[in-house]
Amino acid sequence: MLGCTYGKMFQTTVAGGSYQEGLTVHLQGVPPGLYITEADIYAALLTRKPGQSELASPRREPDVPIIYSGVNAADTMPGFSNKGYTNGTPMVILIPNLDRHFVHIEQYQTTNRTPRPGHASYASYQKYGEWDDSIGAGFFSGRYTSTIVAAGAVARHILKKHGIEVFSYVKEAAGVSAGDMPLEDARAKVDTFRAVRRDYDPIYQWLFADGRYNTDLRFLEKAAVLAEMEKNLIAIQDAGRKMDAEAISKEHGVHPTMNCPDVEAAFAMEKRILEIRDEGDSSGGLVEVIATGLPEGLGEPVFNKLDGELGRLMSIGTIKAVEVGAGYAVKDMRGSECNDQLRAKDGKAYFESNNAGGVTGGLATGQPLVARLAVKPTPTIAKDQRTIDKVSVENAELSAVTRRDPTIVARVWPVAEALTALTLLDLYAQHLGYRGLWSPDNK
Secondary structure: OOOOOOOOOOEEEEEOOOOOOEEEEEEEEEOOOOOOOOHHHHHHOOOOOOOOOOOOOOOOOOOOEEEEOOOEEOOOOOOOOOOEEOOOOOOEEEOOOOOHHHHHHHHHHHHHOOOOOOOHHHHHHHHHHOOOHHHHHHHHHHHHHHHHHHHHHHHHHHHHOOOOOEEEEEEOOOOOOOOOHHHHHHHHHHHHHHHHHHHOOOOHHHHHOOOOOOOOOOHHOOOOOOHHHHHOOOHHHHHHOOOOOOHHHHHHOOOOOOOOHHHHHHHHHHHHHHHHHHOOOOEEEEEEEEEEOOOOOOOOOOOHHHHHHHHHHHHHOOEEEEEEHHHHHHHHHOOOHHHEEEEEEEEEEEEEEOOOOOOOOOEEEEEEEEEEEEEEOOOOOOEEEEEEEEEOOOOEEEOOOOOOOOOOOHHHHHHHHHHEEEEEHHHHHHHHHHHHOOHHHHH
């Protein structure tokens, strides 16, 4: 399979499948001297993983990462304290699949001849034939996005050290839209949402808070802990703190499972999503991604423009459109309305609006970068659908019996955030390298 690597200066290669042994992330370009742990990466992964609410698939994958290479196993010499820090070699992260059982495999086996409309199962069979990894949709399952989130956790860690922050949230779901909110308020709500999810996550508490899983363990010792967890997975998850949505919203000002800064809208989104689910159907939505602290001029024309690279967010399987700034609305604007006019104050330039979404000519303007992603409804639904037998090429009907999400929008925002971070970090490394060749600040 080709196409599983992205980046020039910061390269990400992903592998694995929904019901294979697990998934893998291989990162090149990770600078030395970073301290990032499995707990840090898991804190990002837990916002994406399934099995946590009615808004997600009931599959209970814990998505616990193992950092397999790229960090020092011990202090390298007397007087040095560099154990656990990145050493500049490629970083490899493993994400084992634990919640995979024959009953679920059998469900896919009995329906795999009849591809799901809206899913990749027909096209992938045409490309890979009888060897297509179609159990759980293989590499075309949303499961593969855990690799992007793991890689993005590393990228966001690096970017933050350089004053660049990336965050994302649900802007619209099932036809319910969030109200506008100042950027800083939205970011604070997202940060609170992350903290609540971590504090209530039973896997985080059992593994990391209770000290069972730490950086001192060797690979096989970590694997042994995960093997123990696999045997008791349901009991561990069911023993976690129960999330009372109303109580959490009153105490923390966020919805516990729908990452939307507008809490009233978040509850309305949840209600509408579940109504559509109970009709046997699914729903889509809109995710917004924002990045701040980008240096002016970030981007490499002509074929690696900042907004052009953001188009790669379409690589996320469920995304059908990406817009930057005012996006599609520009078609109805006049130039006098669309242009972000410039002014100067105290020797500094500023813009009176941000219809460009922080990008002109493919280069960052220094304003917040704003992108929105259209998320399609989950292809697998409870209603019968017309399809074919892809082997005999005869008409057929499909009744879904596999595990599924009533909507993908509630879980896709961490993926959008992560892939944006990977894109920005790769461009940032290029930007620093190019500027370093001529900038008077780098004599």
